[in-house]
Amino acid sequence: MNSENQLLFFFSALGGFNGIILSTYFALMAGKRNSSNYYLSILMLVLSIRIIKSVFFYFNDDLANIFIQIGLSACILIGPFLYLYLKSTTEDAKINWKLHVLPYILGITILGALYPYLDHRAIWSEWIVFSIYLQWLAYIIVSFKFIKPIIHKIKEKETLKNIEVWLLSIYFGVFIIWLAYNIGSNRSGNKQN
8 A cells, every 4th residue: 555545544544433433422421411412423423334344445355244244234324313313403302213223223134144245245235235325315305304494594594503504514414425425336336335
């Protein structure tokens, strides 16, 4: 690996590990302990796991298959935790988080056991990852309803509160990451990245 690649690897991996540190901060030390902080913490954790997997896979084709499977499986929770975070921050209603999380954890665990990445790369690359990205997109679309009032304020040239800017950043950040993975995988013809 030349010095440019080493530098790229260092900063890419550093970004992923910083995400894990921030995730820990929001879970354990953030001001008030409420469900939205925990949802944000888990959202950042699963995004970081996914990004770290991509960074290590990009620089090492011989990455352990279990690490690839865990990284890809983490994606199934990105959409639900984006939705849960935005909903818990913008609405006072009680949220049934189990409905949005447990079926996906159970489903990806069963799929991973029946079709481990090591033995079924084609199934993962063609079907499982496609389904995960489709579910992630569905949650991005459904979560837009929490961002819509903020966009309306922008159109009306109203001043945004700090929390509104933060929510826009989280929402569009997750959308851009989704877009980058889809454009990158379509370009390379490889759905596992």
